[in-house]
Amino acid sequence: MKKRLFVLSLLVVMLLGMTTTLSGCGQSVTKRADTQDTWAKIKKRGYVVVGLDDSFVPMGFREKSGKLVGYDIDLARAVFKQYGIKVSFQTIDWSMNATELRNGTIDLIWNGYTKNPQREKVVAFSNTYLKNKQVLVSLKKNHISSFNDMTGKTLGVQSGSSGYESLENNPKLLKDKIAKKTPVQYDTFTNAFLDLNAGRIKGLLIDSVYANYYIKHEANSADYQETQGTFKSEDFAVGMRKGDKTMQRKINAGLKKLKANGTLDKINKKWFGNQKVEN
Incomplete structure (x- = not known):
């Protein structure tokens, strides 16, 4: 009986140890993903993953045919085209966007995402590219x-x-x-x-x-x-992990160039017509 209790106790200790280790690893992986500068890895693989709510017109949504279109779709592609990087769009549960970002499921939140102090605690932002209210x-x-x-x-x-x-x-x-x-x-x-x-x-x-x-x-x-x-009023900006400093600089530089060469005005016109928008 004592031997059986000893074996059971030993198993419990081992299981607790495994759980703690796995939990620690999960926290470590999340922390590492959140603090890494991933630009070199993304550049090498040739694409970046953008998380979005695919029903948010006109920023990112699906037409009846299922094709993904929108203001942010065009803007993201235009920014990353400058760096020879393609954009892969991933539909997510919008209420879980920061979690998906920090877990590494997506690389960016780019879908009419408002910059505010609460979000800035966990997410880094690009410069504002569109005003909203x-x-x-x-x-x-x-x-x-x-x-x-x-x-x-x-x-x-x-x-x-x-x-x-x-x-x-x-x-x-x-x-x-x-x-x-x-x-x-x-x-x-x-x-x-x-x-x-x-x-x-x-x-x-x-x-x-x-x-x-x-x-x-x-x-x-x-x-x-x-x-x-x-x-x-609110500022729409691109959300990214805290460690992605190079990504932040590249997106800001890309947005600045699109504004200077008239591409941003063309995208504004395409999606908002003659409606006045502030970039």
Whole structure:
């Protein structure tokens, strides 16, 4: 009996040791991936992996044919073409983007990604390439023309989005007014619009670039109301691991060159038409 207990105790100790070792290795790998400068490796393999939400019009989305298109798709390809590097786009759970980046599943977050102090704690950013703001979209028949008109009403927002962060960080502006002081969260804005149109939510807090593009391309575009709030304007930038200093310099230099040679203006025109945008 004592011998059996000794053997069992020994097995438990061994298993605990293996678990600790594996856990330590996982932390080490993650830390190493997060602090490495990977430019030389990416340059050698010939492609970089960009993580995105492939339903975020017009930044990165799929046409009915399944083809991936968008503002950020064109911009990323134009930047890396300067270095002879191809871009591979990987659809991810947007709420897990920083985790995917730090684990090495993707190399960049490039999909209307807003730069803010909270994200800067875990992610390094490129220079700003496009200005954005949060707007409240509703149906005109709901008669919502201000944040105060959302009092007691149901609000939708995308999980992990900058809109969600703005809502949480500035509760007095809108969150404290809505039903139960809690928004309905969606994995994509596409699903959120479906619920807005069906009346399951009365308002949707969303990036202005998405709202403008979506509404413009809807057959019933006149049915929508877009309300400006008092959230601060936002900066779209490319997110990368803290260790990727060379990547950061290369992307910044690439963006600067595209602005200087007129390519950025062409991409703006393609996706936003005559709408005024700030780069």
